[in-house]
Amino acid sequence: MTDRKTRLAVILITSLFFLWGFALNLNPILIPHLKKACQLSDFQSALIDSASYIAYFLIALPAGLFMKRFGYKAGITLGLLLFAFGTFLFYPAAEFRQFSFFLVALFIIASGLTMLETAANPYITVLGDPESATQRLNFAQSFNGLAAFLAPLMGGMFILSGKNLTEQQQSAMTADQLDAYLNLEAASVQVPFIIIGVVVLIVAVLIWRTKLPEIKEEEEVVTQEEVTGSILGEKNLILGVLAQFFYVGAQVCISSFFIRFSDKVAGIDEISAAYLLSAAFLSFMIGRFIGTYLMRFVAPPRLLAIYSVINLGLVLVAVLTNGMVAIYALVGVQFFMSIMFPTIFALSIRGLGAKTKIGSSLVIMSIVGGAIFPVIMGQVSDISSIQTAYIVPGVCFLVVLYFAIKNNSIKNVKLGASH
Known part of the structure; x- marks a missing residue:
């Protein structure tokens, strides 16, 4: 060409x-x-x-x-x-x-x-x-x-x-x-x-x-030793698939109900709320660049754990407060979600060798969490309120935190995926 x-x-x-x-x-x-x-x-x-x-x-x-x-x-x-x-x-x-x-x-x-x-x-x-x-x-x-x-x-x-x-x-x-x-x-x-x-x-x-x-x-040339054992026996991969399932669920929940949340909690009209959501997505993009830089000094699993704890705190602020404080808390969640998908992905498939392709496929398929958790959140909202429903992504971040803690001994990973 x-x-x-x-x-x-x-x-x-x-x-x-x-x-x-x-x-x-x-x-x-x-x-x-x-x-x-x-x-x-x-x-x-x-x-x-x-x-x-x-x-x-x-x-x-x-x-x-x-x-x-x-x-x-x-x-x-x-x-x-x-x-x-x-x-x-x-x-x-x-x-x-x-x-x-x-x-x-x-x-x-x-x-x-x-x-x-x-x-x-x-x-x-x-x-x-x-x-x-x-x-x-x-x-x-x-x-x-x-x-x-x-x-x-x-x-x-x-x-x-x-x-x-x-x-x-x-x-x-x-x-x-x-x-x-x-x-x-x-x-x-x-x-x-x-x-x-x-x-x-x-x-x-x-x-x-x-x-x-x-x-x-x-064509991959692999030895019998490299392919021995079921992919389901890779405990960290399975935990990573679970963490990614919950993370994508949280990511979709946070943004999908943002406009409704803004109206109920701060009385913001839907067009203004859409502009705020746009700003939140901008903070997500900026957060990915900053997070990637911070990984030069902080091990990725540790940074993932820190960001998970921060997001748990911000979700609690969104659930327990009213007005613009609650709105800004959710904007902050977008920033601290930025590194989660690629970091979970990279940690999940590390050390899989010849099983890397199938392992990657399983992690990608866990994106289906984005189809499950918003429905759960919607049901909670109908029963109680949209503000209370934000407890659902909070629970999801707990699973991400557990995965990060389990991987905390890992010093370096190569971030190779994004979503």
Whole structure:
């Protein structure tokens, strides 16, 4: 490939990191929005996360098999087509105002995102000089962080209306007036998601028309001694899978109910809360850079333990206080969550040798925690309050803390994954 074509390929693959980051981080906007438009309970609105994150569990292995058979380029193209198809389904879903229709659309989008994530990391490493592969990967991942910052900002501007009717206001409306109001709210997702779908289709066409190198899987030569024993016998790996399951659950819970929390605890309107969430995601991105630097001086398991304790304290502040203090506590949680996914990942697979690939797959599949814990949190919120429900991610951080303590003797790990 010429330098010009290589640059184009790098730009296109890097754009995938931005696209899936943007799509996933629209969920915290969709949760309060569809709760209002479709008149849902907190438990029902949490199914938005479930529809997205269950795809990572169900589609990851089929996506890998598809790409092994047809190649990474075909997998990326199919992933983008699924992504676009899912976004276009938002139009009829809003027309009918059917929540189940939205969930199907979100699952299709997430299935496409799963294929993109499966392919993008290895692809970006082979596009160019092997010595700069890590630099390219980190550069591409920074666009994922940029997307996390922009998604709630743009969602707040173009999807949320900032208008929430009280029960008294709703009861004062006629059935036709209420229906018209809810239809107007639902319709606000149509144009933004059509635009996203068109952009994704354009990227799919460019990917398909661009010559990309095929990744050749290297054959591993391993001894019988290296593969002896079941992967389930790797106690630290299994504990790491459990820790990652709880961590991703906590991460999704913290952001998904942030807008609802801001309204109930500090009386902040949904658009202002979306901007605050955007700032929280920015602190997450900054926290990852600072955390990576601190690991030069503090062993990763120890820093993970310290951050877990701090987050436990901040969650307690959010649960027990009111006003902006509680809001800022949750913004702080985002900062201290920043290093958790890659650190847990790296600690979980250390020393696995020939079992590293399957171990990595198990840790990635534990992302399904993002489908489980928001539903639990929504149920707790319906029974008690959204503020009390933040105890759920607090419990999750306890599991992360236990994993960090068990790994505290480890001096150095190589951080090789992010989410």
